[in-house]
Amino acid sequence: MTWTEIAGFVTGALCVWLVVKRNIWNFPVGIANYIFFFVLFIGAGLYADAGLQVVYFGLALYGWYSWLRGGEDHTALKVHNPTLPQFLACLAAVGAIWAAIQFGLHRYTDSTVAGWDAITTALSLVAQFMLSRKWIANWWLWIAADLIYIPLYAVKGLWLTAGLYGIFLTMCIVGLMEWRTARAKMLAAENPAT
Incomplete structure (x- = not known):
């Protein structure tokens, strides 16, 4: 266990709790978390996950703006569902990103878990984009990614x-x-x- 893993743990837990509560402060806390995990994952040889932290950084800036000004008439964005075409496009993006990252990891790195690293990265990238749009369906992709991440990190000794x-x-x-409850109350x- 290193200080970067501990700092990543603390900022990560706080960030996700803030997201659950739909609190805008999840974005600056998330940015700190991405920096800690970038350092940790490079050291563990999880290169796709390290690269993911860089993309998260950019998506956090986009999400921060989007949550504040992404709604109608540049108002705060409300929790909502993606349309079916939007959701299907997200699933297609997961498949394309997964294939591209896996190819790159096999070809250019010594990764021992290229397929697993690639699928979690693809799911996480698309989930983060969906979160930036405040789409409820982002949670399904995060759940799928977490179900893979847990044993992957255990295998790597993290x-x-x-946990x-x-x-x-x-x-x-x-x-x-x-x-879902917030959306139902809003509707x-x-x-x-009458």
Whole structure:
């Protein structure tokens, strides 16, 4: 266990809790988390996950703006569902990103877990984009990624990080339920029964 793993644990748990609560401060806390995990993953040979932290950084900046000004007339973005074509495009993006990253890891690195590293990276990238748009379906991709991340980090000996992703998994399930409830309440308030 290193200081970067501990710092990643603390900032990661706080970030996801803030996301569950739909709190805008998840983005600056997330940026700190991405820096800690970038350093950790480079040291563990999880190169795709390290690269993912760089992309997360950019997506966090986009999400921060989007949550504040991405709604109608540049207002705050509300929790909502993607359209079916948007969701299918996201799933197609997961497949394309997975294939590209796996190819790159096999060809250019000494990764021993290229396929698993690639699929978790692909799921996480698309989930982070979906989160930036405040789409409820982001939680399903995070759940799928966490179910793979937990044993992957355990195999790499990153026990604290594996435990953190166990916590993330639980928080994702809570987040899914809370965001669905928030959406239902918002719709009920917009369309009261007559």
